[in-house]
Amino acid sequence: MPQGYVVGVGKTRFGPTSKSLPMLAQEALIAALEDAGLTIGDIDAFIVANYLGGPNEGRLHLNSVVAGLLPGVNLPGWRVEAACASGGVAVHQALLSLSRYENVLVLGVERMSGIPGMLLTKNIGMAGDLDLDQGAGLNFPASYALVAQRHMQTYGTTTRDLELISLKNHENARRNPLAHFYHKSVVQADIDAGVTVASPLRLFDCCPVSDGAAAAVISRDSRDGRSIPVLGSGLSTDAISLTQRTVHTSFQAARDAAATAYAQADIVAADVDFAEVHDCFTIAEIVAMEDLGFCEPGAAVSLIRGGVTSRDGSLPVNASGGLKAGGHAIGATGVGQVYEVVRQLRGEAGDRQLARAEIGLTHNVGGVGGTCAIHVMGSAS
Amino acid sequence: MPQGYVVGVGKTRFGPTSKSLPMLAQEALIAALEDAGLTIGDIDAFIVANYLGGPNEGRLHLNSVVAGLLPGVNLPGWRVEAACASGGVAVHQALLSLSRYENVLVLGVERMSGIPGMLLTKNIGMAGDLDLDQGAGLNFPASYALVAQRHMQTYGTTTRDLELISLKNHENARRNPLAHFYHKSVVQADIDAGVTVASPLRLFDCCPVSDGAAAAVISRDSRDGRSIPVLGSGLSTDAISLTQRTVHTSFQAARDAAATAYAQADIVAADVDFAEVHDCFTIAEIVAMEDLGFCEPGAAVSLIRGGVTSRDGSLPVNASGGLKAGGHAIGATGVGQVYEVVRQLRGEAGDRQLARAEIGLTHNVGGVGGTCAIHVMGSAS
Numbered sequence: 001m002p003q004g005y006v007v008g009v010g011k012t013r014f015g016p017t018s019k020s021l022p023m024l025a026q027e028a029l030i031a032a033l034e035d036a037g038l039t040i041g042d043i044d045a046f047i048v049a050n051y052l053g054g055p056n057e058g059r060l061h062l063n064s065v066v067a068g069l070l071p072g073v074n075l076p077g078w079r080v081e082a083a084c085a086s087g088g089v090a091v092h093q094a095l096l097s098l099s100r101y102e103n104v105l106v107l108g109v110e111r112m113s114g115i116p117g118m119l120l121t122k123n124i125g126m127a128g129d130l131d132l133d134q135g136a137g138l139n140f141p142a143s144y145a146l147v148a149q150r151h152m153q154t155y156g157t158t159t160r161d162l163e164l165i166s167l168k169n170h171e172n173a174r175r176n177p178l179a180h181f182y183h184k185s186v187v188q189a190d191i192d193a194g195v196t197v198a199s200p201l202r203l204f205d206c207c208p209v210s211d212g213a214a215a216a217v218i219s220r221d222s223r224d225g226r227s228i229p230v231l232g233s234g235l236s237t238d239a240i241s242l243t244q245r246t247v248h249t250s251f252q253a254a255r256d257a258a259a260t261a262y263a264q265a266d267i268v269a270a271d272v273d274f275a276e277v278h279d280c281f282t283i284a285e286i287v288a289m290e291d292l293g294f295c296e297p298g299a300a301v302s303l304i305r306g307g308v309t310s311r312d313g314s315l316p317v318n319a320s321g322g323l324k325a326g327g328h329a330i331g332a333t334g335v336g337q338v339y340e341v342v343r344q345l346r347g348e349a350g351d352r353q354l355a356r357a358e359i360g361l362t363h364n365v366g367g368v369g370g371t372c373a374i375h376v377m378g379s380a381s
Numbered sequence: 382m383p384q385g386y387v388v389g390v391g392k393t394r395f396g397p398t399s400k401s402l403p404m405l406a407q408e409a410l411i412a413a414l415e416d417a418g419l420t421i422g423d424i425d426a427f428i429v430a431n432y433l434g435g436p437n438e439g440r441l442h443l444n445s446v447v448a449g450l451l452p453g454v455n456l457p458g459w460r461v462e463a464a465c466a467s468g469g470v471a472v473h474q475a476l477l478s479l480s481r482y483e484n485v486l487v488l489g490v491e492r493m494s495g496i497p498g499m500l501l502t503k504n505i506g507m508a509g510d511l512d513l514d515q516g517a518g519l520n521f522p523a524s525y526a527l528v529a530q531r532h533m534q535t536y537g538t539t540t541r542d543l544e545l546i547s548l549k550n551h552e553n554a555r556r557n558p559l560a561h562f563y564h565k566s567v568v569q570a571d572i573d574a575g576v577t578v579a580s581p582l583r584l585f586d587c588c589p590v591s592d593g594a595a596a597a598v599i600s601r602d603s604r605d606g607r608s609i610p611v612l613g614s615g616l617s618t619d620a621i622s623l624t625q626r627t628v629h630t631s632f633q634a635a636r637d638a639a640a641t642a643y644a645q646a647d648i649v650a651a652d653v654d655f656a657e658v659h660d661c662f663t664i665a666e667i668v669a670m671e672d673l674g675f676c677e678p679g680a681a682v683s684l685i686r687g688g689v690t691s692r693d694g695s696l697p698v699n700a701s702g703g704l705k706a707g708g709h710a711i712g713a714t715g716v717g718q719v720y721e722v723v724r725q726l727r728g729e730a731g732d733r734q735l736a737r738a739e740i741g742l743t744h745n746v747g748g749v750g751g752t753c754a755i756h757v758m759g760s761a762s
Binding site: 059061066244 | 401440444452455458462463470473508511512616618619634747
């Protein structure tokens, strides 16, 4: 039995904008309500997913900020923060909340533009441990670089494999008008010219930071043929720092969340037709595929080399462009993944519509695997 | 039917400490598990309530920080932030989550010591609107001062009424070994000597900022005679800034949350035996009493003057000392209120045990009424 239904979705473009955080939130909120054919009066509770509103801009208490966009509505609502997995966690919470609330609005929003680079790096680093990571400079490019190095040592993964992911996702984003790099053609020469960020990761191995918002209305009951059943929802956590873990080529939280989501959906990994995974760095897409059970550990690269995860392959991964090229508006990312899967499952994905889209999956990670939320959506078998 | 049961509670002392945020969290977590007679292996999910971990210390992604305290446990978990109502919202979420998870650990934690005063004032101010409040210097003492002024103009409330609340709550805290001001005797001369913070609020009208943590295990089923039924849980929001509202002597979010909680508990306000309310400023206790329906608007002062809300009165309010004297460890406060009500309902409140404690209420506010979470606990009628 479905855990709930996504009855409406909305999303702004991800990328730099002059719009304020509340303006972005309002744009996605209105789009999701319109898509659902509902008004705010039909909503029973709302959840705001955001990561850096406080450190970046001095904006906390965002449930009350959003309440201010809806005068007189006075709904139950809160903000959730789980680093880059905030959006996916909000979707999980919305499903839990259906026990009491019939229609729950999930709103992910983030604003990153205009924050000086060093400050932004420091703020994003707050998703790593204060004592174990931040003081040592073990920020996220560095952490994922360590994961990449260990993956290369263990399985023979190469920088060429990472490049293939970047090229694929940038090509996919060219079909997605809401993608951060929709307008940007990225070819091998661009990748070759990329500076090293944290070896082996170079510029085009890293996602951008984006402004943006995404929203979804999640309901206890289906409204119509466009309502998308959520078949499984898995959430798990792990110790925050790589220094607290023994395995560095896989994220236990992702494996646990996937097992839970598959069991709840009563499917196996092979039943998934397409996936939006958390490719904050190219290596993260490889780890995601292995954690999701799309292949054995170390075997993701053969799928990538064989074109299996390309949009015309048998298991398209990040057909939207992913975080890498679609953009990463941190608090909005997990909700944006749900937007994307819903559009595909409805056959409304336009130029990026996949040939086969019956079961779709979202995979949203916080930190370097400290949190993972996974959702399976589509037709119940 | 109860919404769930509080089967265990734990709390650190609120007040300045050299313990780190994770150490505080661990202390409360262990105490709550021990009190419940459970181990972490019995817990199915956890929620961390925290307000300023990011801006104060660079600690975000706190669900993963807590996961690091529990090696190999890898539970579903997240952090919630709703300004000073974070803890109460976490309790509400835990109850919602019982649809899926049998035993949910709620952990509120905050660390405020050692942050320079101006920075802390700025950070706390993030619970007000960036555009409407913060730039104008409308921080929380200023906002509550405006509420007090309007209440005085409308209802004839006096500074003497505010003093009576401060004296009562400080006296109550002298019986609470976990209170911030347990050791501090406060008499009229102290109050008279207090500097004006934001007129009419003086030093002893303002709660301190505290370090501290509180935890509760909330379960689908009762474990034993010490399990406390949660009869009602109400949550509501309002626009964040006073400038967005027409009424300034009452918080609509609190009225809505109270109505919801009473309806769910199938009680009326007169059935409440005692309450822990959000007295971040003395005026807030007056507004709380009126919003909770303990009396008509403007009539709270007569209850206070008559000793009705004193610990030996017929409706004790903040027998713990409240935020005013018990302390305000922001993210922990709402969970700490639940700790206190549970102790009273069990008859385990020691020197501060109330004579009549069958139905207790918690009232937890974020910002200047932007969020309110209310819980009713005790014996079902």
